[in-house]
Amino acid sequence: MWLSSWLAMLPLAAQVLAGSGEKSARTDENGIRRIQLRTHTLAPPYLDSDMQSRWWDFGGNTIIRADQYIRLTSDRPSQEGWVFSRLPLTATNWEIEIEFKVQGNGNLHGDGFAMWLTKQRAQPGTVFGHVDKFEGIGIFFDTYKNNRPGTVFPYVMAMVGDGQKPYDKANDGKDNEFMGCSARGIRGASIPTKAKLTYFQDKSLKLELMYKQEDQWVVCFETTDPPTIPSVSYLGFSAETGELSDNHDIISVHTNNLYDTKKKTDYTDTGKGSPKAGRAKRKSKKSQKSKGSWSWFLFKIVMIFVVAGGVYVGYTAWRAQRQRKSHRF
Missing domain, CATH: 1.20.5 (Single alpha-helices involved in coiled-coils or other helix-helix interfaces)
Incomplete structure (x- = not known):
């Protein structure tokens, strides 16, 4: 016995030893080295053998179907759900790629979902199912137009929260917008819909979307003057429905730590x-x-x-x- x-x-010990290395690391043609962060990655079956997740918490009306999706809200009125990382994302430079699906049966639908990098974690509220007056950055995938003339919906926008300013829900966050873009076909697309947020501290912030054609990324926004994201920020996703509803599904989340291998040597301090x-x-x-x-x-x-x-x-x-x-x- x-x-x-x-x-x-023995196999478990061997797996631990092998898994501690950088086998998941890869370097692209631009010299950017990517190392996967398992603590901030989600993929089927999402849960461990004891039906829990080591790295994520779930709440609200969230439903987990281990072979398909994490459903933040179902296509029913007055729902909200969320999933948040248990550990903060402390990497200086990172890339987060998510696959999601927004669809429902009704001709009218809402309200949308959000991606978060905030000091607050797992706090339900009125902003796409998450707490208002947050500190950090929120990316809103807004599918229902309240009052924003001249803007085509669905609309994707970033808001930088300082912990004091509330989200202007009545006007779809018009006064809160840092950057954004219209994405008409992002709901009910026939191909996998994805978003990729890339951040280099003090250098750049870029959001790319895939919804028009598979493997074709469209730049939603990009800036070389990125906002300051709190050094202790939790990665999360949330969604809400009101009188109108939709299924808001997270299919997968892949987070990488980024290193620029072509960065020039810094001759400073001595000599x-x-x-x-x-x-x-x-x-x-x-x-x-x-x-x-x-x-x-x-x-x-x-x-x-x-x-x-x-x-x-x-x-x-x-x-x-x-x-x-x-x-x-």
Whole structure:
């Protein structure tokens, strides 16, 4: 019994050791390296074996269908639902790609859903199912036009909240808008609908949408003067329905930490920007990387010995138990 229990743990130990590396990392043609953040990623079946999620909380009228979607609201009046990360997103540069679906049976529909990066988490409220006067940034996928002449709906817009200013719901957030765009075909599209938000601290913020044609991204907005997003921000999604309704589904969420591998060496601090100082800085980084590699290698060796020791102890106990049983007879 002891031996079988320890042997069963070997694949799990191997998975932990392998999963701790950067196998999910990849670098594109522009030199941007992406490393997946599992803590902020959602994909079917969404829940663990005990029907819970290690990294996310769900609430309101949210329904989870493990093989298809996380439904924030069903196509029924007066619903609200949300899903929020348990840990804050602390990466300096990141990319969040979501696949979603908004559809329903009625000719009239509403109200929409939102993506959040805010200090507040899991707090229901009146802004697409989330609390008003938030601090951070909200991306609103608004499908119902209240009072905004000259604007084509559905409309996607970003609002930067300071914790004090309320959302102007009566006018579809016109006075709150940071940037936005019309996206007429985003509801009920025949292809997978997606949004991708990319952020480089103090450098750029860009929102891209996919709804016209599969694998074709359309830039909704982009700026080289991005807002300051709180260093401790939780990633979340919420939706609401009023008298009019829709199904608001989150299909998947993929979050990556971004690194610019082509970034030039910064010759600062020592040597007044001299090449010698730069070489010293690179040498120091190389030494730190080497030390980190050795530390990881030693950690693996220690873990292997721990697992092997556990197997040996379990086998010894099992063998002694068998011998005691044989002496009885």
